[in-house]
Amino acid sequence: MDAATLTLVVLGIAAFFFATEIIPLAVTAMGAAIALGFLGVLTPAEVFAGLSNSTVVLFAGMFVIGAAMFQTGLAQKIGVEVVKKSGTDEKRLMVALMVITIGLSSVSSNTATVACLIPVVMQICAAARLPVAPQLMALAIAANVGGTITMIGTPPNILMSATLDANGLTSFGFFEFAWIGIPLSIIGVLYMVFIGSRLCPHTMSESEMDDKSSEAPKDARKMIICAAILIATVIAMVLEKQIHVPMQTSAIVGALTCVLTGCVSEKQAYQGIDWTTIFLFAGMLPLAKAMDTSGAGKLIAHSVLDLIGTHPAPMLIVVSMFLLSCGLTQFMSNTASSALLAPIGISIAQSIGVSPHPVLMAIGIAASCAFTTPVATPPNTLVLGPGKFRFMDYVKIGVPLAVLSLITCAVIIPVVWPF
DSSP states (O other): OOHHHHHHHHHHHHHHHHHHOSSOHHHHHHHHHHHHHHTTSSOHHHHTGGGGOHHHHHHHHHHHHHHHHHHHTHHHHHHHHHHHHHOSOHHHHHHHHHHHHHHHHTTSOHHHHHHHHHHHHHHHHHHHTOBHHHHHHHHHHHHHHHTTSSTTSSHHHHHHHHHHHHTTSOOOOTTTTHHHHHHHHHHHHHHIIIIIHHHSOOOBOHHHHOHHHHHSOOOHHHHHHHHHHHHHHHHHHHTHHHHTOOHHHHHHHHHHHHHHTTSSOHHHHHHHSOHHHHHHHHHHHHHHHHHHHSSHHHHHHHHHHHHHOSSOOHHHHHHHHHHHHHHHHTTSOHHHHHHHHHHHHHHHHHHTTOOSHHHHHHHHHHHTOOOSSTTSSHHHHHHHHHHTOOHHHHHHHHHHHHHHHHHHHHHHHHHHSOO
């Protein structure tokens, strides 16, 4: 078998173990990467490259800062104050958290936004005596849909504009994505409040279970120091391009500063890192790379194109490209899946004489509809451990929302970007 076929076989086997969880998710992910190495699809260096990936490093740094927020009592204080002002109504809290997350994710990294808010959400739920899993899933979904509002909200949006420009076509404007992004965000909030929250497990926050830790006296000085470190880290991430400091560097510097200032001990820092998340994400990155470099992703794309025919209706192209982009992004990087499909989308549109703008918009938005697996996007992976989610939880919650997103795009795209 060729590399593309081997990759698809490994992906299929991994999907089975992900769905059944016969073995731990992290073991499945790392096992898939190692299997691709044994089969010669990936080099030994590529198999373990995920462990040094910048996003994995960002995860580790933010986990330590999150641990410091708990140890100093900062997360608890924020949680109690939020509950005092907003009450303990589960739906009201969810709406407030999702609106904040959507706003932040539209102009900054959705990964960093979720990483910063997780400890706060956990403590809010502990203080309000509410299940933490629904709020964390809402946080991840809000980060994903929020990124669709502006050009810089998520890499696929930038890529779609750049692809149009490279082909001598008018690129999308900065807020042009909002025509889809805002309706999707509203639908995402309503869906989680009325439907998605019912499908979530009702996991309680570990902070609530550990009464002694919550009631222990806290050092106000360290709390202030931790708050200053968090704020400085977030500002550095937002100004990443202006100050030329990568986000992962800011996160690690923040984590080291937490240890050096005594906000968290070295042992507590290690314990604060969710190693399941680290190895799950690190294991899936090589598989995503194999999907790209082996041609497996391209093979799937061309198979779909064969099904829709040589002269498909414009709306069929939009729907097909959405489904393909959304499907690939559940196991591939959304940047990689959109980069693969963008030139194909332009080629198909031009071959039948229609505008490529609606097609590329569908591809870009679909790449951010990464709701149905814990490895589809970093925010999904980040909430996996704290929320005690299973793989199938993402499927149950994410598939209906992906369908609603498709319907929304099918209605709005032809109106805003005519064929």
